[in-house]
Amino acid sequence: MDRGVAIIETLEDCSLLEHVRRSSVKIHDVIRDVSVWISSSLEGECKSLVRSGIGLHKMRKDELLSKSYKRVSFMDNQMKELPDALGDCPTISTLLLQKNNMLGEIPGQFLLAFKSLRILDLSECMGIKSLPALDRLIELRALLLDNCRCLETLPPVGGLAKLQVFVCSQTRITALPQGMEKLSSLKLLDLSYNSLTVIPVGTMSCSSNLEYLDIRGNYKLKFMGETGDTSTQFEEILSNERLIDLFIDVENSACTLERSNTLLNRIKKLKRLELSIGLRSGPPKLAPGSHSMKHVRLVGIHLWGERIEWLFMGTHSITFNGCEGLSSVFEKLVANSDKVGCLDTLWKLIIYSCDWVGVGSNAKFDMLPNLKDIFISEFTNMSCILDLALPLGLKLSRLRCITFMGCPQLKYFISLGTIILTLEKLEDVFLSNCEQVEEVFKFDPNSDLDSVSLPNLKRIALKNCPNLRFITEVNIVFPHLEEVLVEDCPLLKKLPLTLQNVGTIKKIQGERKWWDELEWENDDFKILYTPVLELY
Structure with a gap:
């Protein structure tokens, strides 16, 4: 993969492909036409038939009967039916029919004609409810059924001994x-976001070559053993x-957070992991990226084992949502x-709707030295x-972005000058619906420093903080501040702006009444910032 x-990235760099969105690229029309012409004109065994995206309503039998076609594409058309019988198409190894809605x-x-077929793509054929027998496609390497929304059942696949890629996601299937x-040859298996309820124990261990497994979004899924036990x-x-x-998503009631050393070592070896425990209705599916990422999501957990460090080991981001006893973790x-x-791999920490009673002791070193978000x-x-x-000994030396939303006891974001001297990497601060917050950045009066600089802070967004009086009262400067957004913060009467910020500020957004009531040391400053105002 x-x-x-x-x-693909190399082709993008050469301008042969254009990035469309997170998981898609496209080819320029001219380059595509030339490529189709070349592939359709080749002599020998590599000739292609391309009839994609031209509004076809049916497939002509005689088009496929050429003995030289190897790859055939009828993708992205409006075909309502396929020929019932084609004769023999012995050379065709790739058949692309996706996006025939x-x-x-x-x-x-139909499929019996393609005895040499290696790749079959029926993705986004949203009207298909079932498939015919596949057992004669003994050369098949890839079967792609992504987003076949009406697909309810699958035929037996035991005869596909050479199958390496099996994608059947976002369908209505309830059983394998x-x-x-x-x-046994399977390398990639994607069964995500279906309605699977049971996977027989032993199914996964038989695929000894499996490298990629995605079974997210099957929220009623159980692994059922021979005796009926659930694990x-x-x-x-x-x-x-x-x-x-x-x-993978795992139901909370069927999971223990205790892990053996053997399992810990295997988790470490994973290049990418997205583990959600207790998640029943999760986020939308994200296309796998090219980078190694490990994400752990924990929802509604209240029983923590003694060995919970495996949740963090090798993990890049971790989410706690509605968990009790987070302090004990x-x-x-x-x-x-x-x-x-x-x-040191963890760079993102997300906490939703959890309680906090504090931690009784402090770490002797920074346990999350690379925390960024x-x-x-x-x-x-x-x-x-x-x-x-x-408690975690955090220095926050690499922190780039911090967000607080709906934290009722929050008084301020941080006090600088003693324990945390500065936040050199910090770029974004967002506070919303924090009723008690009075100041964003405090300067510790016990500090030996005359002032503190946040050299890379670029954006501050403050929303619905009714008691907020200061972003900072004294001794903290923001030399590269670019954006200030203020909404429903009626007591905020001063902005930490100086002449130095005139050249860096690109946007100040807020209510006109709030702007008119701001207090300035020099009224000329206010005029200087008029060009970047966005008032409502």
């Missing part, structure tokens, strides 16, 4: 097809030695800090970020 991404059925005899345990079977999935990419991390060491929403009993930073 990484090699494929690298090829009006196609409602694949005739039973028969013969899944026989797909998450994390052990079975991770027993695949070649597995490097894993995306960090308490255990601190208590085991000598054994755990620095969790903190997002905290509805986190009770936190007065400032130091409540979290002190």
Whole structure:
């Protein structure tokens, strides 16, 4: 997969492909026409038939009967039906039929013509409810059924011994097809966002070559053993030695957060991990990127094991949503800090709707030295970020972005000058619906410093903070501030702007009444910022 991404990126760099959105690229019309002409004109065994995106309503039988076609594309048309019988198409190895939204059925005899077929793509054929027998496609390497919204059942697949890529996501299937345990050549399996309820224990361990597994979004999924017992079977999935990419949702009631050393080592070896525990209705599916990322989401957890460090080890971002006893999680991390060491891969921490009672002891070193992004929403009993930073020994030296939303006890973001001397990397600050916050940046009066600079701060957004009086009262400067957004902060009467900021500020957004009531040391300053105002 990484090699494929690298090829696409190279083609983009050469302007042969254009980036469209996160998971899509397109080819320029002229380059496409030339490519189609070349591939259709080749002599020998590599000739292609391309009839994609031209509004076809049906497929002509005689077009496919050429003995020289190897790749055939009828994608992105308006075909309602396919020929029932074609004869023999022995050379065709690739058949692309995706994005024929009006196609409602694949005739039973149609696929029998393609005995050498290696790639079959029916993705986004949203009218298909079932497929004909596939067992004669013994050369098939890739079967792609992504976003076939009406697909309800699959035929047996045990005869597809050479199948390496099987994508069947965003469909209505509730059970795996028969013969899944026989797909020993399978390398990529995507069964995400279906309605699967049961996977028989032993199914995953039979695919010894499996490298990529995605079973997210099957919120009623159980792994059912022979005796009827229910288990998450994390052990079975991770027993695949070649597995490097894993995306999975696990029901809270079926999961224990205790892990053995063996499993910890296997989790470490994963290149990409997205693990959601307790998640029943999660975020939309994201296309896999080219970078190694490990994400852990924990929803509604209230029973924590003694060994919870595995949640953080090798993880790039972690989310706690509606979890009880979060303080105990960090308490255990601190208590085991000598054994755990620095969790230097974690760069993003997200906390939603959790309680906080504090941690009794402090780490002797920065446990999250590479933390870049903190997002905290509805986190009770936190007065400032130091409540979290002190126990974990955080220096926040790499922090780039911080967000507080709906934190009722928050008094200020941070106090600078003693424990945290500066935040050199900080670029973005966003505070919203924090009723008690009075000041964003405090300057510690016990500091030996005359002033503190936040050299890279670019954006400050403040919304619905009715008691906010200052962004900073004294001794903190923002030499590269670019944007200030203020909404429903009636007591905020001063902005930390000087003549130095005139050349850097690009936007000041807020209510006209608020702007008119701002207080300035020099009224000329106010005039200087008029060109960048966006008032409403």
